[in-house]
Amino acid sequence: MALILKDGYATRSTTASQTGNGMSGKNILYAQSGGVTPVINATACGVIETAREEDRIGNVLAAKDGILGVLNEELIDTSVMTSAQVAALRHTPGGVFGSCRFKLKSIADSRAEYERLIEVFKAHNIGYFFYNGGGDSADTAYKVSQIGEQLGFPVQCIGIPKTIDNDLPVTDVCPGFPSVAKYIAVSIMEASLDVKSMASSSTKVFILEVMGRHAGWIAAAGGLAARHSGEAPQIILFPETPFDQQAFLRRVDSVVERDGYCSIVVSEGVRDAAGKFLSDSGVKDAFGHAQLGGVAPVIASLIKAELGHKCHWAVSDYLQRSARHIASRVDVEQAYAVGKAAVEFAAAGKTGVMPVIERLSDDPYQWQIAEAELGRLANVEKTVPESFISEDGFHITDDCRRYLQPLIKGEAYPPYGEDGLPQYLAVEHEIVPRKLADWR
DSSP: OOEEEETTEEEESSOGGGTHHHHOSOEEEEEEOSSOOTTHHHHHHHHHHHHHTOTTOOOEEEETTTHHHHHTTOEEEGGGSOHHHHHHGGGOOSOTTOOOOOOOOOTTTSHHHHHHHHHHHHHTTEEEEEEEESHHHHHHHHHHHHHHHHTTOOOEEEEEEOOTTOOOSSSSSOTTHHHHHHHHHHHHHHHHHHHHHHTTTSOOEEEEEEOOSSOOHHHHHHGGGOOSTTOSOOEEEOTTSOOOHHHHHHHHHHHHHHHSOEEEEEETTOBOTTSOBTTEEEEEOTTSOEEEOOSHHHHHHHHHHHHOOOEEEEEOHHHHHHOGGGOBHHHHHHHHHHHHHHHHHHHTTOOSEEEEEEEEETTTTEEEEEEEEHHHHTTOOOOOOGGGBOTTSSSBOHHHHHHHGGGGOSBOOOOBOTTSSBOOOOOOOOBOOOOSOOOO
16 A cells, blocks of 8 residues: 655555545644543544544644643654554554643643644644543643634644543543443452452452542442442442541441451542541642552551451552453443544534533433533543432442443453454554754
8 A cells, every 4th residue: 555745744545535535624633641541542543533534634643642742743643554553443452642641731821832732733734633531631622722712823622531530520421431340340249259259267358449539430330240239349438428437447347247258449539537538648640639659558457457357459550441351332432432523523613622422311321422612621520429329428329320330331352362362453653754843
């Protein structure tokens, strides 16, 4: 398949659909932001495949390592990717184009950085900026749309939802969360069977720590493993419910007495009555958030010291957000759909918006893509509502189960090779020629 270099970008001499009708329109710049998900590349797949079929759009460039790639003018030319490579994005975990934790401050505080973004947009004929991330990313995309207008180079800015924490408002669910929810529910179910089998002579308490600084959606998902009352996990600790040490210890002891063992799912963001994180390390991350040091060992030490029960604990950490091998089919479909919708929104002239998931019914589960203004999503966290947490604060309600259950249904296994391992995409990216001086 021959490659042609046009305006500094490699394009194929095959069908117009592969290159956005010969790249007659302005280009899309797509960037991934923050922690990745099992399905963020499925969104990238939706963007690229849809753009290749859209006459009004040129090429799709991807920022290397998120917004830092834009500032550094390190832009990946996706037009050199074959159709098969683009399709493989749909089943590959991680962030194929790279992500970063770098938050742009206000335009007043970081005007030079925003001006640099516009310079890069001008240099590479960018008419559309897609930022695939959470609340901070929605805020950035919103600010970029504003500065573009101020500087006389308007760019259509589309936010694309992504976060395993499921804490974006407006959207019914955030792509990435359903697959993590499925992984956590399966993991605590399997680990609990292990603990139960050994509890008479060994470990009696198992603690699984999951992500979720302020919102306990992932912890809540662990509750799906308890199909019937009393099944593991018997205890869930939410950041939305202040940690009551004595009530917790009484519950652990009573569960061990009743069942012979106890399985616990705890969110990393569990706080005491004063609002302090149980695992606050005193360090701040790149976004100014408290760096949490691990709540599972804190809980385990407490149980051991106060009750004497032998404990094991695990931190799901990167495993939960990279487990593409057990992704939810619903999640893969929704992740692709928001990427596709972003291109359609851009082609229709929309800006300052984000495609979101709108639930139509629980059973059968039906959903559609809706539209939300970025200003409604920026820097707003959706926490688990009170009606989703049991009255005693240690488990989920039937309402929560009705919300969560449809999201984890179905499997979308990646292809496996003869070596027994998933066949994930591995590609050497081609960076387009730089046109500007170094940033800083």
